[in-house]
Amino acid sequence: MPQFFNKKLLLLLVSIIVLVALIGFSLREREELTWPEKFLKDTTGWVGNVFNKPVSGITGFVGDLKELQHTYDENKKLKARLDEYVLLKTQVQDLKEENEELRDNLGKEDDLRKYSPIQATVIGRNPERWHEMLTINKGKRNGVEKNMAVITSTGLVGKVKVATDFTASVQLLSSIDKANRVSAIIQGKDKAFGLIEGFDDEKNLLLMKRIPYDKKIKKNSLVITSGYGGIFPKGLPIGKVVDVKVDQYGLNQTAYIEPSTDFYDINNVMVVKREVGGVEDEMDGEDEVK
Amino acid sequence: MKHFILSFIALLFFVFESIFAQLFASDVFGADKILVPRFIMIFVFFLTMFGSRKIGMLYGAILGLTYDAVYTEILGVYMLLIPFLAYLISKCMKILQNNILISCLVALLFTAVLEVVIFQMNIILSFADMGFAEYMDRRFVPTLLLNLVFIIISCYPLKRIIEMLDLQGELE
Numbered sequence: 018m019p020q021f022f023n024k025k026l027l028l029l030l031v032s033i034i035v036l037v038a039l040i041g042f043s044l045r046e047r048e049e050l051t052w053p054e055k056f057l058k059d060t061t062g063w064v065g066n067v068f069n070k071p072v073s074g075i076t077g078f079v080g081d082l083k084e085l086q087h088t089y090d091e092n093k094k095l096k097a098r099l100d101e102y103v104l105l106k107t108q109v110q111d112l113k114e115e116n117e118e119l120r121d122n123l124g125k126e127d128d129l130r131k132y133s134p135i136q137a138t139v140i141g142r143n144p145e146r147w148h149e150m151l152t153i154n155k156g157k158r159n160g161v162e163k164n165m166a167v168i169t170s171t172g173l174v175g176k177v178k179v180a181t182d183f184t185a186s187v188q189l190l191s192s193i194d195k196a197n198r199v200s201a202i203i204q205g206k207d208k209a210f211g212l213i214e215g216f217d218d219e220k221n222l223l224l225m226k227r228i229p230y231d232k233k234i235k236k237n238s239l240v241i242t243s244g245y246g247g248i249f250p251k252g253l254p255i256g257k258v259v260d261v262k263v264d265q266y267g268l269n270q271t272a273y274i275e276p277s278t279d280f281y282d283i284n285n286v287m288v289v290k291r292e293v294g295g296v297e298d299e300m301d302g303e304d305e306v307k
Numbered sequence: 308m309k310h311f312i313l314s315f316i317a318l319l320f321f322v323f324e325s326i327f328a329q330l331f332a333s334d335v336f337g338a339d340k341i342l343v344p345r346f347i348m349i350f351v352f353f354l355t356m357f358g359s360r361k362i363g364m365l366y367g368a369i370l371g372l373t374y375d376a377v378y379t380e381i382l383g384v385y386m387l388l389i390p391f392l393a394y395l396i397s398k399c400m401k402i403l404q405n406n407i408l409i410s411c412l413v414a415l416l417f418t419a420v421l422e423v424v425i426f427q428m429n430i431i432l433s434f435a436d437m438g439f440a441e442y443m444d445r446r447f448v449p450t451l452l453l454n455l456v457f458i459i460i461s462c463y464p465l466k467r468i469i470e471m472l473d474l475q476g477e478l479e
Contacts, residue, residue: 032387039383043375044432054376061377064322072326141325142332143378144344146446147429150378152325179380186380193436219339219441281332 046196048163055181059156062184065140066154073138073284127293129244129251134168134287135159140184149192151175153286156183164248166289172254172277173199173242177288185288190223190255191216191280200246201225201255203272205238210245211272213255221280223256225272232270234261240274250291309472313354313362316468317370320346325378340449345418347374349458350465351389352396352414356405357469360397364390384428392417407466411458418454422447 050058120126137155155161157180165177167187176199178188188197190213203209203225211228225240238258244251260273324344331342347370355363371385379385396417403409426442429435437445 032391036383036387039386040381040432043380043382054382057373057376061318061322061325061373064318065325068322068326072330076330139329141322142329144324144328145379145425146328146341146343147425147434148379148381150380151329152377193434195433 050179050181058152058179058181058186059183062140062152062154062156062181065152069138069140069154129291129293131292132166132250132289133292134289135161137161137185137286137288139284139286143186148194149189149280150178151187151189151283151286153185153187153288154183155288156181156185158182160290161185161288162290166242166249166253166291167286168253168289169278169283169286172256173249174278174280174283174286176249187286189280190276191218199249199255200243201240202243203228203232203234203238203240203258205235207232209234209272210243213240213274217273220273221276222259223274223276225258225274226264226269228270228272230263230268230270234258234270234272236260240272244291248291250289253289312468312472313366317347317350317366320350321370321373339445341446342453343422343446343450344457345421345450345454346457346461348389348392348418348421349414349454349461351393352417353410353462353465354469355393355396356400356410356413357466358472360394363393363397367393381432384425388421388424392421407462410466411462414458414462415451415455418458419447419451422450 120128135155137153137159139151140154141152143150143152153161153167161177161180163177163180166173167175167177173190175187175189175192176197177185179186188194190197190199193216195214197214199213201211201213203211209228209232211225213223213225215224215226216222217224228234236258240255240257242249242251242253242255254277256274256276256278258272259275262271262273263269264271324346327344327346351363351367351370354366367389368386371387371389372382374385375382396413399413400410403413426435426437426446435442
């Protein structure tokens with residue numbers, strides 16, 4: 018059958034082989050992107066940055082107008098909480114000083130909580146929405162590295178997946194990827210450790226798995242990062258527990274966590290660099306990246 | 308010059324897609340609906356229909372590769388899928404009548420095909436965790452509605468621009 022092996026069919030077969038090879042190549046854990054990918058990312062990032070300013074200006078203005086309607090009510094509520102706030106602030110100040118003093122006494126300088134933030138603006142989002150990723154306008158030139166934690170003012174949103182010279186892509190906690198794990202603590206009398214992995218996107222809840230079965234977890238307890246992963250600082254807020262279920266085999270529990278940040282409305286983020294380094298370079302992000 | 312104008316339009320759509328996704332990611336269109344803008348693909352489809360097949364496939368491959376590298380970070384999927392669909396479109400248009408209404412419908416149909424293929428692809432690579440019925444309700448129908456609106460708005464201007472550039476004579 019000579020016409021069976023015609024040019025078009027051959028081309029189709031070759032392209033399927035190329036497809037499989039390319040997918041295999043890109044699914045590998047890669048430390049660095051190849052230079053054409055970096056070039057494309059930086060170029061489109063630059064164009065996105067140019068467009069971002071006027072667009073965010075307009076949307077910001079519209080958003081402000083909407084918020085103006087609720088100002089009166091909000092103001093009332095906020096005034097009521099102001100007294101509370103003053104009290105809390107003095108307490109925090111007091112505790113901070115005490116903490117510092119005690120640290121001085123111990124001579125302990127390392128602190129997993131300490132970090133330095135890099136401010137960044139979101140200039141784009143993966144339109145495909147299968148891989149929940151954001152593009153931000155700071156890259157390696159500004160000190161952003163792979164696997165750093167990304168937060169907003171309300172809490173943890175994800176980690177840096179790829180950093181090029183001028184942009185970086187942030188993988189959100191809500192993206193479904195087996196390599197996307199964060200070591201976390203549920204606060205309470207009896208602290209419970211576990212890993213945040215997976216997202217229930219119908220209910221908008223994060224899943225925290227591998228909590229030992231005998232831990233009693235109260236609803237509404239707060240969840241923070243543990244800092245044991247190697248790169249994330251300790252104490253970044255993630256959300257609060259809304260439900261707990263025992264796993265299939267009864268060995269572990271899974272907590273459903275309502276994230277403190279709205280993953281769908283993120284405009285400004287901070288990339289945080291922990292001041293205490295990981296153990297070794299090879300060990301970096303042992304928990305976050307597996 | 309022709310290619311300069313075309314690339315410029317393509318780049319605009321490319322960046323606009325991402326900005327659109329960022330702006331409308333929150334629950335503007337209902338809480339759990341996911342709308343995926345497919346502007347780049349629609350641009351390539353129209354380019355194939357009103358321009359020429361070769362240019363359509365060429366732009367499809369380049370834009371697909373850029374899309375893969377910049378947004379999804381899995382190379383190859385869009386790079387091969389878009390030119391393939393462009394090829395099929397050109398075959399379709401040989402049979403069908405070439406008027407603007409039919410063109411719009413064909414573009415919508417192929418957007419739907421693209422959506423479903425990408426969904427299956429993500430299921431295979433285990434990046435998606437969604438049943439087919441849920442997918443239809445939450446992603447497929449809203450996405451098609453959004454892209455239908457885009458097709459209706461953009462089809463006439465794009466047709467005029469592409470026909471003005473007169474791509475037929477250049478590469479065939």
